[in-house]
Amino acid sequence: MEKRWVYKQEASEEVVTSLAESLKLSKTLASILCQRGICTFDEARTFFRPSLDHLHDPFLMKDMHFAVNRLTEALHLSEKIMVYGDYDVDGTTSVALMYGFLRNFTHQIEFYIPDRYKEGYGVSTDGINYAAEQGVGLIISLDCGIKSADKVAYANSLGIDFIICDHHLPDNDIPPAVAVLDPKQIDCPYPYKELSGCGVGFKLLQAFCLQNGVELEQLYSYLDLVVVSIASDIVPITGENRVLAYYGLQLLNGPQPMRPGIDALKELAGITSEIDINSIVFGFSPRINAAGRMGDAKNSVRMLLAQTKEDAFRMADIINESNKERRSKDSNITKEALQMIEEDDFLRNAHSTVLYKENWHKGVIGIVASRCIEKYYRPTIILTHSNGKASGSARSVHGFNVHSAIESCSDLLDQYGGHMYAAGLTLPIENIPAFRERFEQFVANSITDEQKCPQIEIDAGIQLSQITRNFFGIIKQMEPFGPGNMRPVFVSECVYDTGSLRVVGDSHLKLRLTQDGYAAFDAIAFGFGDLYHRISKGIPFDVCYTIEENIYRGNITLQLSIKDIRIK
Structure with missing residues (x-):
């Protein structure tokens, strides 16, 4: 299928030049930063050096004081709390975060995930009735609830309060909850609007810690769950999400042992290199989601909350079978x-x-x-x-x-x-x-x-000779990549294969590209095997691609991952 190549709009020459000079970067890299809204030295410093100090004050979110006061009251009175979440990755990680953190302060807590087929999406009557039977006084809903005004009213009639943590667009009818935490509410002054559902839950716990003198490091140990939600729910990896994702990935790849459930997921997904946003999206997400699609989403929560390797792998095996x-x-x-x-x-x-x-x-x-x-x-x-x-x-x-x-x-x-x-x-x-x-x-x-017609957004046209270790090093510092900050896509024109062209797998091309006789780079083009005969004739062609590291037998080289080919 033919694709359109669409070049991103460039910033003014003056802005690009100023940024390039202040950061001592090439104009190509400065232009890519400007395309992402990073146009000054201070903005670049914040972008390249994410800090947990950059997180916004959670009390800027509408209703946060009400939410923290009600949660604190429930814990003080040993009131029974139900953590209620959606059955997808964002919902299950949200529940694992909230339940896992709060069980350090109370034993009067349980979690609930609705059955996808019997109860459907969002807060259900069955869930509320179950809460009433169990003597629950407070329900904290995560990644759902903003459109459940009738269900929240029903819960209120049974003497059950609600705190809603959601990130979806609200209707005109806001639920009658004790607190509705959703930065997308029109009258919510919170400065960042793109949090995941798990991110909103994290902000509630951040506020709880600040108000009750709990060390924030205790909460930050759950950022591995937050980055899984951010990656899986395809929210923009900008602003506060970028900070949360950056530190979540550090936790996943750090020296400390991973959460047993995450470790089990990593092994089942066959991830042997550094975990990044892509490995979460393609390795973790389908397996976590499969539990809710094919069976019981509570199994995903149990796996994420498991405290021993044995329990984690037992639940992960069940989830993996669901994924198969x-x-x-x-x-x-x-x-x-x-x-x-x-x-x-x-x-x-x-x-x-x-x-x-x-x-x-x-x-x-x-x-x-x-x-x-x-x-x-x-x-x-x-x-x-x-x-x-x-x-x-x-x-x-x-x-x-x-x-x-x-x-x-x-x-x-x-x-x-x-x-x-x-x-x-x-x-x-x-x-x-x-x-x-x-x-x-x-x-x-x-x-x-x-x-x-599908389109590919192009960041810049470059010569292959511009690709150096230093050039790639700056690109790598732009991670984590995802919506709002995608891996840069480049175009190089009139390239040739040096003669090492071959078909690998069923339909993929392995190439070694050169331009003007210089700078040969290995390249892989998935699904382009049908172009073998034309390229093998030595015809020049244009390519659009991303630059990645290829690790083979301990050797690390730069490789072009081809997104599209246009033969002259």
């Missing part, structure tokens, strides 16, 4: 979905994809929607049967608001929610044909030609 089942169903359903598209002229040529099959597993349909977009780049909804209705997950392409497209069909739906690039919906099965037609019409009338 998830991968099998994901693969099989993806094949079925793609076959449905390929065998239907309308579906193959449509501007959108809406598929339904009653026996598809609800836990993987969001993943399947993403897989379909990899082949057919367009807004996609995958539906399956659930409790007598059609329930689905939607995924979108760059720049297209799939939530708005679904909202245009709201009269056909029972419920829906989400954001620009991902959403969920439920509708009567008999409404599927009308919904598919209306959704397709909306997409066809509103999607642009640019949105139909």
